[in-house]
Amino acid sequence: MSEALRAVCQPITSARGLPNAHYTDAALFARESDVLLARNWAGLAVAADVPEKGDAVPLSFCGQPLLLIRDKTGKVRVFQNVCRHRGMILVDAPRKIEGAIRCPYHSWCYGTDGRLVTTPHVGGPGQNTHDAIDRNLLGLIEVPSHIWMGVVFVNLSEDAAPFAEVHRDLLARWQEFDQPLVPGGPESQFTLEVDCNWKLAVENYCESYHLPWVHPGLNAISRLEDHYNIEQPGAFSGQGTEVYQQFRADDGTAAFPDFESLTPKWDTAAEYIAVYPNVLLGVHRDHVFSIVLTPESCSRTTERVHLSYASAETDPTLRGANAVQWKAVFEEDIFVVEGMQRGRMASGFDGGAFSPAMDGPTHCFHAWAAAALQEAPRHAAE
Incomplete structure (x- = not known):
């Protein structure tokens, strides 16, 4: 070959x-x-797919589950569409994120900027924190993205x-x-x-x-x-x-x-x-x-x-x-x-x-x- x-x-x-x-x-x-x-800047979508703050669209590209979202500041971002807890898909259909992105499995919640904000009962019933769970290290994985001519380009390998x-x-x-x-x-x-x-x-x-x-x-x-x-x-x-x-x-x-x-x-x-x-x-x-x-x-x-x-x-x-x-x-x-x-x-x-x-x-x-x-x-x- x-x-x-x-x-x-x-x-x-x-x-x-x-x-x-x-x-x-x-x-x-x-x-x-x-x-x-995946190793280049590939087109994923257009920014107009998420015209308003909180708009979120799940996408699959190169076999990876991704989430296109316009955060509460108006910035368009791309995240891996999985919870950092057990890998559950977070958003399975286009929708408006009114508050936080909530995992339907154990209800871990993320801000539209990807921060992990709540972890209900993670330390036991009624205990929403645990010393072994550092929320600062468990935010959503953001995919490098760039918008040009209205197109959202992503670099899945993160090394372009x-x-x-x-x-x-x-x-x-x-x-x-x-x-x-x-x-x-x-x-x-x-x-x-x-x-x-x-x-x-x-x-x-x-x-x-x-x-x-x-x-x-x-x-x-x-x-x-x-x-x-x-x-x-x-x-x-x-x-x-x-x-x-x-x-x-x-x-x-x-x-x-x-x-x-x-x-x-x-x-x-x-x-x-x-x-x-x-x-x-x-x-x-x-x-x-x-x-x-x-x-x-x-x-x-x-x-x-x-x-x-x-x-x-x-x-x-x-x-x-x-x-x-x-x-x-x-x-x-x-x-x-x-x-x-x-x-x-x-x-x-x-x-x-x-x-x-x-x-x-x-x-x-x-x-x-x-x-x-x-x-x-x-x-x-x-």
């Missing part, structure tokens, strides 16, 4: 794609969940370099969009369940080569020749267009106000970038979107799409229409990624070749994944 991975990392003119097993084998799925997802360091180049590229985002609300989010490995969703998103055949309507407005490749080895890749046309109301007026102080480039440009490992982002002069990919199995992925805007002064009906438009585009990709997943069952497929002119962003992602898998030490349990 190491020879196959080395072939992926070759220059694009001679490289092969990742072997079939990386899309079909349960053991490799687990390995990639550890190396590619700071997010701002890892993605310095991308933050600089999109520094003009480093301003408050207004979540579009319920009408601006949707979920797609797709029968494919999560990596295929990344690969398809970051290239424009498929536009004429898969997105003929979009290609009629933003043609293949109007696009350019974006490649930052080891971090991100994608594509941009030089002819973005704003979504408009029926009367022809622009539906949404622009972000403030953008340079003239963004009058007609838009960019679509895959932030490794599992977040797909799109920026435009008047709105942005994120797609957080949650790998469910070798061949199943949940795509959660969320749109945000430059201003709260936007019509909910028009926001909904914009979301419908994007959903139609993303749904056009489903047959492609599912078809590639089925194609990975062909024993003679060797990972495929790359077009040096058109597939640079996809090869960039493959090479990142292959290099990471080669370099990462294996745990003793493996």
